[in-house]
Amino acid sequence: MSKVVSCKMASPVLLGALLLGSMLLGGCSPIEPWVKPYEREHLADPIMSFDRNPISNSYLDHVFEVREGAHGATGSVGGGCGCN
Amino acid sequence: MMRAHLRARWLAAAVFGLGAAGRADVLPEDRTDVLYHRYEGGGLTVQGPSVLVRKKFGDSFSASYQYYEDLISSASIDVVSQASTYKEKRTQHNLNLDYLHGSTLYSAGFIYSDEPDYKSNTGFFSISQSMFGDLTTISFGYTQGWDRVGEVDKGVFQKWVGNADHRNWSLGMSQVLTRNLLLGLNFETDESDGYLQNPYRGVRFVDPFSAKGYSFGPAVAPSTRTGSAGALQLKYYLPWHAAVDGNYRLYSDTWGILANTVKIGYTQPLFTDWTLEATARYYWQRHASFYSDLYPFEDSQNFTSRDRELAQFHSLSLGLGGSWEFHPGWPHWVDKGTLNFNFNRLHIDYQDFHNNLIPSLVPGDEPLYTLDANVMQFFISFWY
Numbered sequence: 001m002s003k004v005v006s007c008k009m010a011s012p013v014l015l016g017a018l019l020l021g022s023m024l025l026g027g028c029s030p031i032e033p034w035v036k037p038y039e040r041e042h043l044a045d046p047i048m049s050f051d052r053n054p055i056s057n058s059y060l061d062h063v064f065e066v067r068e069g070a071h072g073a074t075g076s077v078g079g080g081c082g083c084n
Numbered sequence: 085m086m087r088a089h090l091r092a093r094w095l096a097a098a099v100f101g102l103g104a105a106g107r108a109d110v111l112p113e114d115r116t117d118v119l120y121h122r123y124e125g126g127g128l129t130v131q132g133p134s135v136l137v138r139k140k141f142g143d144s145f146s147a148s149y150q151y152y153e154d155l156i157s158s159a160s161i162d163v164v165s166q167a168s169t170y171k172e173k174r175t176q177h178n179l180n181l182d183y184l185h186g187s188t189l190y191s192a193g194f195i196y197s198d199e200p201d202y203k204s205n206t207g208f209f210s211i212s213q214s215m216f217g218d219l220t221t222i223s224f225g226y227t228q229g230w231d232r233v234g235e236v237d238k239g240v241f242q243k244w245v246g247n248a249d250h251r252n253w254s255l256g257m258s259q260v261l262t263r264n265l266l267l268g269l270n271f272e273t274d275e276s277d278g279y280l281q282n283p284y285r286g287v288r289f290v291d292p293f294s295a296k297g298y299s300f301g302p303a304v305a306p307s308t309r310t311g312s313a314g315a316l317q318l319k320y321y322l323p324w325h326a327a328v329d330g331n332y333r334l335y336s337d338t339w340g341i342l343a344n345t346v347k348i349g350y351t352q353p354l355f356t357d358w359t360l361e362a363t364a365r366y367y368w369q370r371h372a373s374f375y376s377d378l379y380p381f382e383d384s385q386n387f388t389s390r391d392r393e394l395a396q397f398h399s400l401s402l403g404l405g406g407s408w409e410f411h412p413g414w415p416h417w418v419d420k421g422t423l424n425f426n427f428n429r430l431h432i433d434y435q436d437f438h439n440n441l442i443p444s445l446v447p448g449d450e451p452l453y454t455l456d457a458n459v460m461q462f463f464i465s466f467w468y
């Protein structure tokens with residue numbers, strides 16, 4: 001009886017150890033890029049840039065941020081009052 | 085009478101030149117941009133030039149410098165209500181250095197902004213790392229700002245009224261999801277302390293002894309503020325050589341402001357040398373907990389403000405842009421150039437900020453204020 005109980009208790013521990021071990025071992029193996037370099041032609045197109053014209057984007061961010069209570073998480077940086 | 089200088093604002097910082105989808109395994113492109121900008125709306129005109137120069141040095145270093153100038157002429161509702169019209173100039177200098185080592189990009193920089201009644205110094209540092217076959221880029225940044233706030237009356241400097249310090253932490257990730265789809269995630273949190281209000285703006289309260297039924301008194305804002313913003317971006321390449329992008333941002337802070345921003349964009353190359361862009365941006369925010377358009381009496385609560393930026397409102401901005409690419413034969417070191425034009429129409433509907441310039445029998449019954457503005461940019465860019 002006691003053997004059965006100990007096996008039942010050991011199962012989650014064993015499973016957890018196996019899971020943790022597999023995760024750690026998996027972390028050691030290189031992740032295969034699922035988009036190969038030769039498949040990135042579209043991504044390399046300038047129209048796919050999030051910040052194609054930085055001087056223009058930072059100006060527009062500035063226009064909005066001085067008129068709104070929210071700010072940040074836009075990728076812009078600035079300083080000063082922006083009193084407009 | 086004091087000018088109605090708008091609320092001092094230190095722009096929250098992330099990583100200069102590295103948006104959510106920036107790459108950490110290459111240095112920024114060598115380019116120069118010369119821009120003219122103009123904002124006109126609500127009695128306010130702001131215009132001026134800006135220049136951005138970026139240059140690589142060897143395989144590992146890159147530097148950039150940006151000059152920005154605002155020439156401001158203001159007769160906005162705040163100015164007309166509580167002060168006199170004014171003109172002033174603000175200049176800003178940004179210096180940024182990048183160092184590339186393997187798949188890691190280190191950036192650091194400094195920003196100085198100067199105007200008659202506001203000085204701002206900002207330093208920042210960021211690190212970006214590409215991983216998983218360059219499908220993923222993680223970036224982290226820290227920014228600190230030191231501001232000094234003063235007062236000017238009729239063009240004459242009066243006194244410094246306080247300092248404000250700011251700290252900002254940012255975390256960003258870009259991810260290639262498929263051969264046509266990019267994902268960007270940004271998270272920022274910042275805290276400010278010190279003098280965080282506009283010295284020129286007062287609050288409105290009911291005053292039965294005034295002919296208008298109300299009077300203006302001084303505002304009192306909290307001396308600390310902590311806010312967080314999280315944003316998600318997606319960009320998709322369409323089969324007919326075009327791109328569509330979407331962006332959502334959620335913001336909240338300890339002043340009670342909660343804001344949602346949604347932006348969509350479409351980019352379409354035409355022929356061989358034209359690119360057209362269209363954007364739509366919707367923004368909504370809940371007012372700060374201590375904001376009121378009209379307080380029942382003077383000093384009715386410990387914190388008070390009637391700043392429009394802290395009111396409840398929603399806004400819509402529609403933009404159109406065009407770019408023409410050319411390849412000059414001279415000078416020989418210039419690879420290409422673009423001529424660009426952008427126009428944005430901005431409309432803001434305030435939900436608890438009334439237009440007190442329109443007379444009303446009962447204070448607070450004035451129509452709600454609305455703002456329409458045109459934002460224009462013309463710039464020329466060179467790559468070399």
